[in-house]
Amino acid sequence: MPSIAPYGLWTSPLSSKEASAGALRFGQLDTCTNCFYFTESRPSEKGRCALMKGGLFSLEEVLPSTFSVRTRVHEYGGKCFAGSHDTVYFVNYSDQTIYQKKEGASPTLLLQQPKTYYADLFLTKTYLYAVAEDHSQGSIQTSLVRIDLKTGHVITLAYGCDFYAAPRVNDKETQIAFLTWNFPYMPWDSTRLWVADLTQEGLSSPLCIAGGNKESITHPLWHQETLYFTSDRTGFWNIYLHKQNTPLEALHPTSIDFGAAHWIFGSERLATTQDDHLLAIGTENGVDALYRFHLITRKMTKLETPFTSLSDLYFFQGHALFFASAADLPTSLVAWDLKKSTYTFLKNSQKHTLPSTCLSYPQRITFPTKDNQMAYGLYYPPQNSDYQPLKNSLPPLILKCHGGPTHHAAIKYNPDILFFTSRGFAFFEINYRGSTGFGKAYRDLLKLQWGIADRDDCLYAVDYLIKNRLADPDHLFLKGSSSGGYSVFSVLIHSPAFQGAVSYYGISDLEDLVKNSHKLEKH
Structure with missing residues (x-):
């Protein structure tokens, strides 16, 4: 029988040592x-x-x-x-x-x-x-x-x-x-x-x-x-x-x-085969999939794979070769057999040791934000089959801002998230306005609004999650890295709602950023 314990105080089989153990980081193919x-x-x-x-x-x-x-x-x-x-x-x-x-x-x-x-x-x-x-x-x-x-x-x-x-x-x-x-x-x-x-x-x-x-x-x-x-x-x-x-x-x-x-x-996303087909990684509402196009008829087919985050696509000996991940699959080098629709893991970035009963699968959230616009995110609910929460209680929430700012939070295996969700925390990865994978119009909403639109989206997201009883308003936390760290600082300046926050190598001095950025980001 599951034990009854407050959210955030569950014992997890995923130790801090395991969660922080370095995984291989694949480069390119x-x-x-x-x-x-x-x-x-x-x-x-x-x-x-x-x-x-x-x-x-x-x-x-x-x-x-x-x-x-x-x-x-x-x-x-x-x-x-x-x-x-x-x-x-x-x-x-x-x-x-x-x-x-x-x-x-x-x-x-x-x-x-x-x-x-x-x-x-x-x-x-x-x-x-x-x-x-x-x-x-x-x-x-x-x-x-x-x-x-x-x-x-x-x-x-x-x-x-x-x-x-x-x-x-x-x-x-x-x-x-x-x-x-x-x-x-x-x-x-x-x-x-x-x-x-x-x-x-x-x-x-x-x-x-x-x-x-x-x-x-x-x-x-x-x-x-x-x-x-x-x-x-x-x-x-x-x-x-x-x-x-x-x-x-x-x-x-x-x-x-x-x-x-x-x-x-x-980091390639297109590849051609030997039989008049083109393979492509496509991102729809922040989720990746593998597509095949017939170059003569122009027909597009979405291939049914278990992966939700893909990169570096090539064709090799009848297979699509790429790096891929999903909520329950660590990033791996994958060979997808284009005739049999089967796949082989050629190399994994890390071992997956968490029991399936402790895996949290994200819910894709669309929420209203400022100026009658919509924004997006991934909500990972608390998950640990050994525990039940106290009656009528709500989970503490960690909200994470991705970097870039023109990246996006993808659905992939992440021990950092599972470390907390298996302990009774909810985790929300926000794809604020400006994130990629949602089309050009959404990407452009951050122009001249960096530190403003992303900040507002964080605050509107928290409000939405609280109203829908997905987060405890008295236990809210915030984290982000690089440009996401700048979003963290901007949120903290304008809202007292969060009980704690962490900025990893976040931008904190915009004048210094302009003066000392390397060439790619100089403007």
Whole structure:
């Protein structure tokens, strides 16, 4: 029989040591015909980013422990490796140098340029393409470069814009697509997609085929001679296709975001198969799913997977390869068999030890907020089968503000949340106005309102939860990190409702933020 005890005082099988134990943090993926590569950051090795190589039935570490695969471009980094079946090229964190590692040999230098960082590596038979960030001139200069694999010789393909990303070369190696944007915009507000011809000397005839000051383009991908990408021109990051001398076409208009905010390099959401299909990660009302499009009929099919948070999508040997999680599934590297609709966990980020009777599954909440608008969140109720609460009592509530601010709270396995819900707390992850995954109009509601709209949404959320008897008004707590930490401070200044709060590396001095931010967030 369950014991009767006050909310918040239940004994949980999930200890603080288990909840705070570091999990692997997966980075990005890359594939070739016979193998794939990915990075994993290991807490047991002080966060070193190990490079892994594998197939559907085996995994192995590629590099000695003296190497950590990570780039400093944009500070947040992202993908900084690219490989074939027998050679991989990567950026080493300590010296920001590009190395090559051939099968059976030790890593050797390919390119070393002092005070220059590289990211978003893209490999062809002869060249390595990359985004370069030059810190040698005082002000940071960003460009697109091409590196000769035999000689290490570098030529600059494009420069003059404040930012570059996503160099992608077609199969014939005759054309390149890439993204640019300029101050004062962020890439989820304004980007431009370019296509240019490749020559021995560099590139020629660059043409901007999409984008502008009010349009965000993401995830360019070549398939045969067609370029696919996402654009938010109609209110959601939908998929478009470009063919030479042909107007742009929408693949399948829908109210789903197939793009995402560009904070890091190389986190892909589109992949093509060998049978005229395109795979895509789509986000609808903050929840991810896997979709398949027929490139001839344009039919869209939502694949029924158990996952609610996905990233880094590739096609590999009849499978969709991606990182995924759900409320009861820790983040894992997953291979989804496209014919059988079955999946295999290739690697897990952590062990799942909590009994199923103590797992809290979120309720998706839509609540009214200021100015007759609506906002969203995930409510995790207290859950522990060993306990029943006192009659007519309400649970203490922890409200969490995500960072970014253009991220969103996703449904995924989170020991930090389960630590509290299994002890009788309710936990609410708010997707305040400005969060991604709800369309452009919702994302834009935070413009010129940061620290105001998110603050108001937190207060309206608490009011909604109290009115619906989902939280104890006398036991409210608040937490957030980075920009979410700034939201915490803003809430505390304007409301005495919370009994406690924690800001993890939160922004507290806006003047200092303007003066000392790195280049990506300078404006």
